[in-house]
Amino acid sequence: MKLLQKPWIWSWVAAVAAFGLTIALTQGRGASELGYAALSFGAFAAIVGLGQMLVITLGPGNIDLSIPASMTLAATLALKAMGAEPGSAWLGLLVALGVGLGTGLANFALIWALRLPPIIATLAASLVYQSIAIWSNRGLRIKPPEALADFATGRMAGVPNVAIVAVVLAALVWLVLERTIWGRWLLACGQNLRAARLAGVPVEAVRAATYVAVAVFASLAGYLLASFSGGAALNMGSEYLLMSIAVVVIGGTSIAGGMSNVPGVWGASLFMFLVVSMLNSYGAGAGVRMVLTGVIIIGIVIAASTRRARQ
Amino acid sequence: MTRTPQGAPPIVTLTDAAKHFGPVRALNGVSLSIAPGDCIGLVGHNGAGKSTLVNVINGGLAPSSGTVEFAPAGAQTALEAGIRSVFQELSLCPNLTVAENLRISHTGLRGFNWRKAARTEMAQALDTVFPGHGISTDAPVDTLSIAERQMVEIAIGFAPRGAQARLVILDEPTSSLDAGIARQLLDHIVRFCASGGAVVFISHMLGEIFDVATRIVVLKDGRVVEQRAAADFTRQGLVDAMGHVAPEQADAPAVRAHAHGAEVLRSPEGLNARAGEIVGLSGLAGHGQAEALARIYFGATSSWRTPRAAPMVFVAGDRTRDGVLPLWSILRNATISVLPQIARRGFVDRDREAGIMAEWKRRIGIRTDDVANPILSLSGGNQQKVLFARALAASAPIVVMDDPMRGVDVGTKQDVYAMIRDEAAGGRTFLWYSTETEEVCQCDRVFVFRDGAISAELTGADITEEKILEASFEMTEAGQ
Numbered sequence: 001m002k003l004l005q006k007p008w009i010w011s012w013v014a015a016v017a018a019f020g021l022t023i024a025l026t027q028g029r030g031a032s033e034l035g036y037a038a039l040s041f042g043a044f045a046a047i048v049g050l051g052q053m054l055v056i057t058l059g060p061g062n063i064d065l066s067i068p069a070s071m072t073l074a075a076t077l078a079l080k081a082m083g084a085e086p087g088s089a090w091l092g093l094l095v096a097l098g099v100g101l102g103t104g105l106a107n108f109a110l111i112w113a114l115r116l117p118p119i120i121a122t123l124a125a126s127l128v129y130q131s132i133a134i135w136s137n138r139g140l141r142i143k144p145p146e147a148l149a150d151f152a153t154g155r156m157a158g159v160p161n162v163a164i165v166a167v168v169l170a171a172l173v174w175l176v177l178e179r180t181i182w183g184r185w186l187l188a189c190g191q192n193l194r195a196a197r198l199a200g201v202p203v204e205a206v207r208a209a210t211y212v213a214v215a216v217f218a219s220l221a222g223y224l225l226a227s228f229s230g231g232a233a234l235n236m237g238s239e240y241l242l243m244s245i246a247v248v249v250i251g252g253t254s255i256a257g258g259m260s261n262v263p264g265v266w267g268a269s270l271f272m273f274l275v276v277s278m279l280n281s282y283g284a285g286a287g288v289r290m291v292l293t294g295v296i297i298i299g300i301v302i303a304a305s306t307r308r309a310r311q
Numbered sequence: 312m313t314r315t316p317q318g319a320p321p322i323v324t325l326t327d328a329a330k331h332f333g334p335v336r337a338l339n340g341v342s343l344s345i346a347p348g349d350c351i352g353l354v355g356h357n358g359a360g361k362s363t364l365v366n367v368i369n370g371g372l373a374p375s376s377g378t379v380e381f382a383p384a385g386a387q388t389a390l391e392a393g394i395r396s397v398f399q400e401l402s403l404c405p406n407l408t409v410a411e412n413l414r415i416s417h418t419g420l421r422g423f424n425w426r427k428a429a430r431t432e433m434a435q436a437l438d439t440v441f442p443g444h445g446i447s448t449d450a451p452v453d454t455l456s457i458a459e460r461q462m463v464e465i466a467i468g469f470a471p472r473g474a475q476a477r478l479v480i481l482d483e484p485t486s487s488l489d490a491g492i493a494r495q496l497l498d499h500i501v502r503f504c505a506s507g508g509a510v511v512f513i514s515h516m517l518g519e520i521f522d523v524a525t526r527i528v529v530l531k532d533g534r535v536v537e538q539r540a541a542a543d544f545t546r547q548g549l550v551d552a553m554g555h556v557a558p559e560q561a562d563a564p565a566v567r568a569h570a571h572g573a574e575v576l577r578s579p580e581g582l583n584a585r586a587g588e589i590v591g592l593s594g595l596a597g598h599g600q601a602e603a604l605a606r607i608y609f610g611a612t613s614s615w616r617t618p619r620a621a622p623m624v625f626v627a628g629d630r631t632r633d634g635v636l637p638l639w640s641i642l643r644n645a646t647i648s649v650l651p652q653i654a655r656r657g658f659v660d661r662d663r664e665a666g667i668m669a670e671w672k673r674r675i676g677i678r679t680d681d682v683a684n685p686i687l688s689l690s691g692g693n694q695q696k697v698l699f700a701r702a703l704a705a706s707a708p709i710v711v712m713d714d715p716m717r718g719v720d721v722g723t724k725q726d727v728y729a730m731i732r733d734e735a736a737g738g739r740t741f742l743w744y745s746t747e748t749e750e751v752c753q754c755d756r757v758f759v760f761r762d763g764a765i766s767a768e769l770t771g772a773d774i775t776e777e778k779i780l781e782a783s784f785e786m787t788e789a790g791q
Contacts, residue, residue: 179658179659180654180657180658180659181650181651181654181657181658181659182657184643184647184650184659187636187638187639188636188639188647191636191637191638191639192632192635192636192637194632194633195627195632195633195634195635195636196636196647197609197614198608198625198627198633198634199625199634199636199647199648199701200612200617200621200624200625200647200648200651200705201617201647202613202614202615202616202617203614204614204615205614205615205616254638258636258638259638
């Protein structure tokens, strides 16, 4: 019974159910292909979701809406810097992470210095990042270096490399939240910012680091996604705005802040991919698919929140 | 006066009422009847079951066993029976005005111009209990000081609200009020009971209990251990009945005459403190003491970096707003400030953390089986002890305390006073704002605040209730 009390269990139950329903239709054929695809695509959602989770943990009002723009800008500039030259993968990674550092600091500067609500600050800033990406890209589609593309689409011991990266990141985030002083500080800020400040927590430093972390995660996701799909595209991040928020909420992280849930983000990321494949394989059209996805998300959030309220 | 007057049926009768929360027996079989004209003083330690008893009387909690009957035959609920409660945890809506808050508990206010009726009734209610209160009924509650909010809440408790208040339960109503306002409330309670109302009055200030109560009920571990007319108790007898061996206070302060060190703090308004000194901030509630403390604390610490050894720590009195981290365990709440000292390369040393927690649990007597329990499972006074432990565990040289004894029982107060004296003797400096004269008398030096400025500085034998009141009121009287 103890397992059922864990807030992350529901996203995993939902993911397994969606997987089972899809496989049931094909009498078990294609199970490993479906699992592989879920891990690959889920990895990108998990990486941006982990970042968004940290920001949402900061408490009500904290959110980063510039994730898609950061992804696009990081991918565009990284691919441009690499110019498809062999051996430039690390340079590209450095550029991508640098872009994340820059957009994260810029976001927090707007929030802190101009006292803008994060929802406005990050949305407005994302227009700027997107414009820079358009301006620097000029319609060119640069291919990633071959070794990097091979890595992004490759596998190790049957597991996609991108999924390994995302699992390692998730483990790191869990370690920081559960075992380090920064994690304690972040969780304290999310419960009551004033009380945290009065208890000696350097609240502004914690907030700044969190906004930088989400942007760096988004940039890394953008870099990997562009390498995975053979180049950066200007709309490559668009689906990750809703996705990043949905995986956090379905994963059992408290929207009110102060409580993070790392395993739940991964479960929810798999579920978000699997529910679409399930509806696809049952022959639902695009319209029906979107409506049903929305309904399922709302249902899970309601189920998770009423269960929490009863505790 | 101990017995129900003939012919007046009791307003509420509890027969062997018990309330269990899982294995915790918060209330363990209480029989009590309250009749018109009764003023019952309810005393007991933190966690003795006072708040649970109140919630059973007012219908907020159904008893696990036993019965609760309301008197006017036909009254099904506590509300119909005219029972109202005023809680220690402030429960007003901060974004609404004073008059709008009345509407929440007075559903009879409706129709096109209900605000006007609400304003009139609210103003009347405030004038009745606190003449000369100076609170506008149109002021949003979040612009009021904590004392003013408490006054509004008390006034709403006594307001007619379409019917008539027959029994008003006051849970620690004076803890954030200064002496003058508290006096007004006590006078009103006496008037209210004389005119046929009944009051249950919970306070850790025994003087107030003796002032107003006709009957005193002592709770201990969820049971009524004593129930007699107030006149039959002595102060010492009452403390003994509660079961805590605390010495009669008021003999302690004069004994301390240790030398203080160098000046460690000086603020623009002229407040200063030396190493090892206990400096009090006093005066009427809401005259800038809390703001001065906040300025000092925010000035000495940074929002950007936390040094390994904090220069200053803060003990909050307004627990919900300034202190408690509600999602966390007792352990995590208690150790948040000491973490930088015990971290190794950014990682929390969980063995040392547990060790520090165990030591403070013992030293300050936090009543819990398991420090992994949520902080909100503790009673208010025990939550306050956790906040004390949080501040004292971090070895900061200066401790700032913003009215930290709200809701703490008499026995614990004595323990905390002793602990503060010990720590001060060890060289720590305390800045201590309090609304209670008894606490201010524990200080070496007291600054009295009036209208946001320091109006007097008292030392040693000059620290008396009279001198403090004199300094608090001087201008006000001259201006009138």
